[in-house]
Amino acid sequence: AQSVTQLDSQVPVFEEAPVELRCNYSSSVSVYLFWYVQYPNQGLQLLLKYLSGSTLVESINGFEAEFNKSQTSFHLRKPSVHISDTAEYFCAVMDTGRRALTFGSGTRLQVQP
């Protein structure tokens, strides 16, 4: 069975400060890892994914995540956040069979001016 742990339910941060949202997973097989973002009153959008290859993956809006197999982590980082980054962020692991997603409980990022 797979599981995902997001230890921080809320992360308040000031605009232009760096942020890290933590994600740890457990799986007995090879994993595919994802970060999804949910802006207020909107659906889930894919932010970035790790399937294979380089362990550092980046999104188009400045987020990056690093797959660390030894620590079973896939933390999300951004060096300088904007007000518009305020949203809920979900880490997810995908099983290789049916390719269904198992989500973490989510982290609410609150960017303050």
Next chain:
Amino acid sequence: GAGVSQSPSNKVTEKGKDVELRCDPISGHTALYWYRQSLGQGLEFLIYFQGNSAPDKSGLPSDRFSAERTGGSVSTLTIQRTQQEDSAVYLCASRPDSYEQYFGPGTRLTVT
């Protein structure tokens, strides 16, 4: 192009009534998923359809829940004899022959 659409966007129903939630996936996507997002349980997988294969129903919480996918396209999630704990946002996602799932806006179900 058009994304995944779901209807209705909001549904309020009385306890004990049946409800049907609809999902229109992206054209050409072979896989379709239903998830549920609730305060107590977070985001949970419910059911998975792949082409013409039998659906994977392993995530359905009770036999009051069922789903079908007609013609490999539109899907309907049916909840019979709704209970208050069924209140949640029901999300549909579709996937082409790759790893990325595209989510719809969801249906917010409130059982009173």
